[in-house]
Amino acid sequence: MWPQFAEQADKEGWPAARFLAAITEHELAERDRRRIERHLAEARLLPGKTLDTFAFEAVPMISKAQVMAITAGDSWLEKGANLLLFGPPGGGKSHLASAIGLALIENGWRVLFTRTTDLVQKLQTARRDLALENALAKLDKFHLLILDDLAYVTKDQAETSVLFELISARYERRSMLITANQPFGEWGKVFPDPAMTLAAVDRLVHHATIFEMNVESYRRREAMERKRGPGRPASYATSANSVAD
Ligand code: ADP
Numbered sequence: 262m263w264p265q266f267a268e269q270a271d272k273e274g275w276p277a278a279r280f281l282a283a284i285t286e287h288e289l290a291e292r293d294r295r296r297i298e299r300h301l302a303e304a305r306l307l308p309g310k311t312l313d314t315f316a317f318e319a320v321p322m323i324s325k326a327q328v329m330a331i332t333a334g335d336s337w338l339e340k341g342a343n344l345l346l347f348g349p350p351g352g353g354k355s356h357l358a359s360a361i362g363l364a365l366i367e368n369g370w371r372v373l374f375t376r377t378t379d380l381v382q383k384l385q386t387a388r389r390d391l392a393l394e395n396a397l398a399k400l401d402k403f404h405l406l407i408l409d410d411l412a413y414v415t416k417d418q419a420e421t422s423v424l425f426e427l428i429s430a431r432y433e434r435r436s437m438l439i440t441a442n443q444p445f446g447e448w449g450k451v452f453p454d455p456a457m458t459l460a461a462v463d464r465l466v467h468h469a470t471i472f473e474m475n476v477e478s479y480r481r482r483e484a485m486e487r488k489r490g491p492g493r494p495a496s497y498a499t500s501a502n503s504v505a506d
Pocket residue numbers: 310314315316317319320348349350351352353354355356357479480
């Protein structure tokens with residue numbers, strides 16, 4: 262870019278210091294942009310799920326201001342605290358998780374979004390190859406690991422302890438955002454034995470914010486609204502903004 266800047270500098274008679282500052286600022290901004298682009302590519306977020314498209318009025322138990330504070334990151338990612346999202350299917354857990362991930366990346370953090378079963382499968386393979394420790398260490402570069410649908414870990418996957426190893430390895434160092442249909446009740450099926458389940462839950466909740474999204478399926482509500490036709494208020498709309506707009 263420097264010839265363009267030089268031409269402008271010559272034309273407008275910039276002092277040398279101003280010319281240097283201008284090209285340096287440009288380079289720094291460009292590096293920031295490329296870094297965020299790289300972080301977005303590695304994060305595997307759900308496409309199109311943003312906080313802008315998330316209807317907070319559909320989940321009145323969640324404060325938008327609190328979510329916005331969470332997207333700054335510093336208050337929790339620096340100490341490896343966790344975020345747990347619970348609620349029935351269709352309630353917006355994956356959407357909200359991915360959207361929080363996106364906002365954190367835009368604020369300079371590194372995030373990985375993965376279905377829990379996919380990651381468990383990868384870690385199991387690594388363990389078989391005696392490379393589990395290495396695989397866990399590689400995940401350290403992510404300030405936040407989003408594990409979507411924890412309770413969907415299958416029976417044969419639950420017979421290994423890789424998920425527990427992951428939780429232990431990140432405890433008080435690196436954050437996790439976990440979504441699940443059931444708060445803890447079903448987790449006995451996810452870990453090899455009750456003692457390990459207890460130990461995993463204990464570590465996860467020690468420093469955690471918990472959102473219980475006990476709302477009806479967003480898709481189903483939308484379908485019901487469509488069926489009922491226009492002009493009727495959305496049943497869940499607790500504020501002036503209707504989700505349907
Ligand atoms: P969950 O992960 O809890 O099963 P999802 O996040 O997959 O639910 O949500 C199901 C669908 O409904 C997705 O397409 C999602 O974008 C949409 N959705 C859910 N809740 C909301 C919301 N509050 N605002 C906008 N879209 C939503």
